[in-house]
Amino acid sequence: MPYTLQIGSVRCHIVSDGRQKSDGGGFFGLVPRVLWERVVQPDDSNRIPTDLRCLLIESEKGLILVDTGQGDKLVDKTRAYLGMTDANERLIGDLRQVGVAPEDVDIVLLTHLHGDHVGGATRWRDQADPKSGVIPTFPNARYLAQRQELADASFPNERTRGTYFPENWEPLMASGQFEIVTGDQYLSPSVRTEVIPGHTASIQAVWVEDGGESLLFLGDTCNWAVHLERLAWVPAFDLDPMASIEGKRRLREEAMRRNALLVFQHDGQVVAGRLVEGERGPVVKAEIVEERRDA
Numbered sequence: 001m002p003y004t005l006q007i008g009s010v011r012c013h014i015v016s017d018g019r020q021k022s023d024g025g026g027f028f029g030l031v032p033r034v035l036w037e038r039v040v041q042p043d044d045s046n047r048i049p050t051d052l053r054c055l056l057i058e059s060e061k062g063l064i065l066v067d068t069g070q071g072d073k074l075v076d077k078t079r080a081y082l083g084m085t086d087a088n089e090r091l092i093g094d095l096r097q098v099g100v101a102p103e104d105v106d107i108v109l110l111t112h113l114h115g116d117h118v119g120g121a122t123r124w125r126d127q128a129d130p131k132s133g134v135i136p137t138f139p140n141a142r143y144l145a146q147r148q149e150l151a152d153a154s155f156p157n158e159r160t161r162g163t164y165f166p167e168n169w170e171p172l173m174a175s176g177q178f179e180i181v182t183g184d185q186y187l188s189p190s191v192r193t194e195v196i197p198g199h200t201a202s203i204q205a206v207w208v209e210d211g212g213e214s215l216l217f218l219g220d221t222c223n224w225a226v227h228l229e230r231l232a233w234v235p236a237f238d239l240d241p242m243a244s245i246e247g248k249r250r251l252r253e254e255a256m257r258r259n260a261l262l263v264f265q266h267d268g269q270v271v272a273g274r275l276v277e278g279e280r281g282p283v284v285k286a287e288i289v290e291e292r293r294d295a
């Protein structure tokens with residue numbers, strides 16, 4: 001279900017590619033389960049519900065979509081393993097609900113190239129036939145990714161191989177829609193990206209700023225709200241945990257200073273919130289709570 005927000009004069013929509021289940025240890029790393037299960041209860045297989053949120057920004061330079069979720073190219077076995085019960089076209093369905101068709105999107109900003117962020121960037125030509133070829137999902141969009149991220153994705157190692165799949169970006173190169181950028185960018189006067197190394201070497205967060213208001217789409221720089229409250233809570237997925245901690249410290253200070261609305265991409269419970277001073281440091285006060293608690 002989309003959530004529509006107004007940041008100054010810029011309208012944004014939090015859309016989603018649905019829910020999946022992931023091992024709790026992946027998101028909470030070294031944190032003992034007896035601590036993190038107070039935040040979210042795992043199922044019998046130690047899995048917790050996570051969301052695949054994306055952000056649609058009605059910017060001065062056109063419609064910007066941040067990330068694309070898993071998309072519809074996963075085989076049934078993988079979908080079953082991830083506990084994905086939703087039908088196809090979850091993200092496309094959410095976009096449709098806010099009146100946006102795939103052809104309308106002008107820019108797709110890829111925070112990084114992990115499968116759960118870039119899987120929806122491409123699709124099978126014939127939805128029912130994996131052999132029908134892979135084409136861009138958003139036919140008129142420029143897709144932007146960081147140079148370092150493309151290098152890391154193109155030459156994965158034993159640790160990263162399981163999440164980098166060339167069919168998610170090579171068709172975009174073939175169609176001439178893929179653009180490589182280096183470092184922080186302004187996509188429009190009110191939308192900028194900031195590279196925050198940690199989860200990957202060049203993952204980027206996205207700021208929307210207008211009329212004295214701010215929104216920060218954290219992406220995988222900070223998966224769950226509790227990760228921002230407890231800087232030492234770092235997902236096992238992150239390649240450089242110490243860099244993640246420093247990145248979160250910096251983002252937290254800036255978000256606090258700007259009273260930014262924080263959007264959490266994978267938090268199964270808190271969609272968005274703001275930092276307030278708590279007894280033992282900053283805490284996230286939820287403003288939007290996920291309504292789909294089932295999956």
Ligand SMILES: [Zn+2]
Pocket residue numbers: 114116117220266
């Ligand atoms: Zn992710």
